[in-house]
Amino acid sequence: MEPLDPNRLPVHLAVIMDGNGRWAQQRMLRRIVGHQRGAETVKMVVEQASLLGIRYLTLFAFSSENWSRPAMEVRALMTLLKKYIRQETARMMRKNIRYNVIGNRSDLPDDVNETLNEAINKTSGNTGMVLTLALSYGSRQELSMAAARLAQDVLAGKLTPEAINIDVFESYLDTGGLPDPDFLIRTSGEMRISNFLLWQLAYTELYFTEINWPDFTINELHKALADYQSRERRFGRTSDQLSGRGDLSNA
Ligand code: IPE
Numbered sequence: 001m002e003p004l005d006p007n008r009l010p011v012h013l014a015v016i017m018d019g020n021g022r023w024a025q026q027r028m029l030r031r032i033v034g035h036q037r038g039a040e041t042v043k044m045v046v047e048q049a050s051l052l053g054i055r056y057l058t059l060f061a062f063s064s065e066n067w068s069r070p071a072m073e074v075r076a077l078m079t080l081l082k083k084y085i086r087q088e089t090a091r092m093m094r095k096n097i098r099y100n101v102i103g104n105r106s107d108l109p110d111d112v113n114e115t116l117n118e119a120i121n122k123t124s125g126n127t128g129m130v131l132t133l134a135l136s137y138g139s140r141q142e143l144s145m146a147a148a149r150l151a152q153d154v155l156a157g158k159l160t161p162e163a164i165n166i167d168v169f170e171s172y173l174d175t176g177g178l179p180d181p182d183f184l185i186r187t188s189g190e191m192r193i194s195n196f197l198l199w200q201l202a203y204t205e206l207y208f209t210e211i212n213w214p215d216f217t218i219n220e221l222h223k224a225l226a227d228y229q230s231r232e233r234r235f236g237r238t239s240d241q242l243s244g245r246g247d248l249s250n251a
């Protein structure tokens, strides 16, 4: 395994966990078996991220658009989600991990919301990694809701239009309080964002791998993180500026 520099890990790692269905179909199994295997990968990534000292891990588990899948698959995913949260909460307590959810929770079934509330409340005092699950999440929906709430606050006289800036706008997003992701991993070979964190990914380093989510191993995670550590994040500056040679410019 390639050695990782503990001082240069992403503070916030985000993952689009994709390829469960294809993993199963390639093996003549039902898609839900792929989701079940995917849940095992989630356990591994949560454990590894927490061990490595990553502060924020955000997992895209179910998108606003995923409601359009066959009802049977949606139901199976909701059941699996509930089972996962129930099974894992004790481990989250042991590992000092705090649950957080982003997305349109009012669309989730009541029993799923109850399970989520229990897990969120139980882990709310934990001070280690923040594990954010994106559930019934769509970034355009999040952004338009934020705009609507901003407009309401302006109408109510709580805010003037002149006071709206990047920080104020961000505080209206579901992710208010979370730093932007430093690194995004998407599995299964698809090279798209699929309505995930459109605002928050502005300067995120992107990583795509052909591996399907159920096949994503510790080794693959380390490979991805090693790739992250090889990147130069310039945020608009020049390479010389970053290495402290900025004054020697030959512009
Ligand atoms: C990701 O795997 C899990 C969810 C979107 C819920 P998919 O179910 O999208 O798997 P593929 O892309 O069909 O292989």
Ligand code: IPE
Residues within 6 Å of the ligand: 016, 017, 018, 019, 060, 061, 062, 063, 065, 066, 190, 192, 194
């Ligand atoms: C994105 O995967 C959503 C999740 C991983 C939960 P999809 O498999 O739904 O994405 P598209 O529709 O193929 O882009």
Ligand code: MG
Residues within 6 Å of the ligand: 018, 019, 020
């Ligand atoms: Mg998919």
